[in-house]
Amino acid sequence: MPDSLQIDQIAERVERLLVRYEELMRTNTLLNQQTDALTQERDSLKSRLGAARARVDALLERLPGEPGTSSVKPAFKTVSSRGDA
Template structure:
């Protein structure tokens, strides 16, 4: 049997690389979305923590001075 066109293995490899590239693009998009969601969650938690700290500080200010 005659050998197939010598460029065929190269074409197959390029096609596999293109499929892998598309998979990596999808994965990267999903990861970027997760990063955005986690960043928003982190910012929200930081904001809530800051508000809680402010409330605690306000309560501490209202406590009587016990050093008399």
């Protein structure tokens, strides 16, 4: 009888290990899916950030120079030449 008891215990442990293995495989699959989704989201956000930076850079280039500098845009010369300022 001791041999059959030991075999039963081993069989039970193997069954528990198989159940645990299947659980871990499902968890791993879900984690891989989450990683893929987060990677896509990160790439999308990086792309949007790059586009936003380009828009900000374009807006900054359109701003006039600081007061007192010689790089005044024509719009400022037009206003001051009319005497509106």
